[in-house]
Amino acid sequence: MTAFGILVQVTALLSGGAYVLVVADRLMSGTGSVRTALAYPVRRLSFLLLQPATTTERPDFEAWILGPALLMALAAVGAVAVPIAGPSAGGDIDAGLVLFGAAMLIVLVAVFIFGWGPNSVLPMIGGYRMAAMVLSVGIPFSLVVLTTAIPAESLSVGMIVEAQSSLWFVIVQPLGLPIYLVTAAAIAFWGPFDLPEGADLAGGVVAEASGLRLATWRFARAALMVTLSLMGQAVFLGGYLGPVLPGWLWTIVKTLVLLVLLALAGRTIARMRVQTFVWFGWVVLLPLALVDVFVSGWLAL
Amino acid sequence: MIDILLVVAAAIFGIGVYGALSQQSFVMIMMGLELMLNAALLVAITFWWASTGGNPAGQLLVIVILAVMAIEAAIGFALVTAVYRSRKADITEKLKKLRN
């Protein structure tokens, strides 16, 4: 597949997934019917495109613009690492897992500069909260993803999917998927871990953003969630493997399952305190991830 | 190709030397050091790629440089914090003045 083909594929996948996520989130939020929820993304986007620009007194103009652009670019790059339809169809990257891990760590940079940009205190605190969060869960996140490479003997996501042809890693590595979902929600600052955008900060990093800036940021975050679900299903749920249906359809179905799961958790679990979160990341998630590495390694021998 | 790579590495190293020598603040000096290590890393991989026939020791050297960077950064920041805490100084001149 050419680079252009991959670009089109990733765009379609992320836009579609983002649409589903926004609709699901709207449905979970407690007000409104299914019909309004289905129309919600389009109407909301139309409004934001019409909204006039705002700025602050002395923003870091470039950093503020780069934030959403970088977040979107990282979500897209992460998605390239995952094969959609079958082996080597999505571009086989030998070190796909590392590419994905690097992209997800740089999300911190995007959120941090987006919070720093407006020179306003609430967004800035939001950016620093993101730093605390990613520095706490970065290691468990990388560890559980890396663990799937052990039985596959490769860092290529395609090879990892192929290694699941007999049994999905969600069964072989039972701790993997739960830890992955928790840390993924934190990296996408979603659900109970939306500390950088918390209501106690009047929106945090987006408190000063309006119009197109808000629209691109929201879209990029939804795309990031899609990318994280996409990788989650590839390394734990067997990716494109499955009976009867074509591979790409399996990928989409499994991605949507994880997306809806995350959307549900986001609206039903209370937001965690940042101090509790740091403790939770290091003292709970990290040892669990190490247990996961050990047990999976033991079983793989 | 090697020429381009080595000139680039030399340029990064030169900037690193300039930064490490000229900057007053501790953290900026560390940035200069990191740039110098960055150049070293590029040189290491250039030779690995061109002249060693794929000897994995070349790759290992890169990882060791990375580890050195991490150690330098961690201990550097820790020292800056400790110095700041005890002397309220964040630039080198202030430290000298305080010592006298």
Place this chain on the structure above:
Amino acid sequence: MGLRARLAHLAKTGDVPVFVVVGGGYRSAVHRLRLVEGISIVASPRHASVLLIAGALTNDATGTVSHVHDQMAGPRVTVAWGHPEPSVIPVQTTVNGDVTEVATTIRRLFHDVLSGAVAPEQPLLPDVDAVEWRGVGPYGHGGAGMTGGTPYGRPLALRAPARDNLELDQLPVTVGPWFTGFPPGLALRISLQGDVAQAVEVAPTNLIQAGPAGLFTRALSEPTPIRDLEMARARHHIEWMADTLEIAGVDRLAVRADRIAGMISPGEVDPVERLVKAVRRSLLRLMTLRNVGVLPGEIDLAGLGPVVRATGVADDRRREEQAYRDLGFEPVTHSGGDAWARFSQRAAEAVQALDLAGRAGDTRAFGNGEVEAPDGLHRMGEPDPANRLVSILETVLIGSEWGDLVTTIQSLDIDMETVSVGTPAP
């Protein structure tokens, strides 16, 4: 149809982002507005298109409301709801009806401003710099030296000693009165070091004009049916729970609480109990409230209602009322004195109130100058408990991380209607 018109056509059927400035007597009404489909109450004016001034404000509020108005991204429209004429700032429309009416008005104005039938409002404040800085200084940016002057119109934050010996900058910032994390009308000048409050000072404000005397105020002078009192208490506590849940990020349950608050009936405790169970499942205790906002022992909490009862003290004026004793009333208490204890306390009191209201019949209580209101003991001629809650903020908030600070303030249930602090800022 051009692109703009097409977008406007799509957008005007969507949610209306509303920023609400809540004045006297309208907190409950805003809870009901949140349930209306198609109205979305936002936390920052940068996301809003409609500014809703609900309830009465004093003239001192003009400055802060104008600031919020100008900070709105727009296209701007302002609606006043139950807000007496002349308004603190110029408004498009004044509504005095119920929730449905104001929602319809907001939606209509949103339609009109998007389709161009109504011109969006212009900024209210004059376009002048607060400080002369343009062209000043060596680079014309207003600054002097490395940290001096007023670069781009404001000075830089100053150094101050910190809790852990690192002497870094301290940033004094005044937050409120219309910051949605705080009770409406409360403004705090917080000296932040990073995200931790180093010092807290209640900013002098007197912005909210008290609404018409409520049920509990009337109960000071005349015996009032227990049934009405307890229903009002239950509604108050459930709405407070909705606020807490909203700030904790569980919007789904917040909406549910608001819905329950609108349709409670005497004796029917089931919906509330189920809500509390759902709250437990949302891990609110573990995630957000546990060990947050513990009040130091030296503070005198007597008469502060649920706040003192959440520390395990059965301090309740209702115990001394014969009518309540006849109903077998015994105050509920919780131990711990943290935000979770206060949440459980209010949840239990809401259930208890509904139960009492179901059994009370037509008996009346109070009327002798003292009454146990949802926020504590009210005495004739004395300031409300909220005044004391505001005065303890300056000590209990020191050293809190920002999120804990907001959680603590929310957990104390402060109503600024009857509070005035110092002389209002010019």
Place this chain on the structure above:
Amino acid sequence: MGGIGAALVVFLAALVAIGVAQWVWAVTGERDLTVPERVPFAGGVEPEFHAWNRFHIRYYAMALLFLAFDMEMVFMYPWAVVFVKEGLLALIEMLMFILILIVGMVYAWREKSFEWA
């Protein structure tokens, strides 16, 4: 170049598309804003100072811990690939790693590095 080249193309395409759109939007839309419209939001009161300051993070010790942990992670990537091939040796190696990480974590926990000062 294969997949990694595609990743570069996708990265640049997304960065440029979103970046340019926002840049045009901001440059054209921000011109006419008045001074009060630019005041940062903190609830209706104008800020006294610039928000940018020496932001005192409370988790600096944890940040340093992360640096070292991250480096340990770098070693684990090539190790994971050859794990099955190397067998028992790799397992022992892994135990050492886990030990190091746990010791580091426990020390930091004991030193209260995960708490706000």
Place this chain on the structure above:
Amino acid sequence: MNPGPLSYFLVSAFGIGAVVSGWLVFRTDSMLRAAYWLMVSFVAVGAMLIVLDAQFLGLILILMMSGEMTIMAIFMILFMMNPAGLNPMTMVHQHRTSIIAGVGSFIVLAFVGVVAEFPDRPVPAGNATVALGEELLGRSMLVFESAGVALLAVMIGAIAIAAKQGRFGDAFDGSEEPSIDVETGDRS
């Protein structure tokens, strides 16, 4: 070794990017920008590594540096006066000497690089990551082990140095020295 024109183009483009962003590190007043310009420089070098068939190392460099540079930014904002550079400033000393040293080392190294002849033994095809893993668990086991232990020492040392004072008790009581008691040593 026969790189195509695309490789030449990419290496040159990333090379220029790495040098320019490295230079900008010392040209900007904002500490955030300085840290992230350094990160851009590292990412550009990482991209060059990827072009040179060291895909894993290039990506790992990017992964490491993104984390490290955010920490760098956080610490720079923590300790530098006027971290956003709202007032332009230059905090340099021995400027002329530094420039001479910088330019001098560039000329010398570039000269050596251009003039010297290196043996032409390019990387064979195959998975470099597997080779690296085998190296780590084989011949270079000692490097691997000592790096691991060194990093543990860094973890403990950095925390001990950075967070030595003021952990117990708040500013109003005055801080006290932490009690480093014997049982710590026994436990770890």
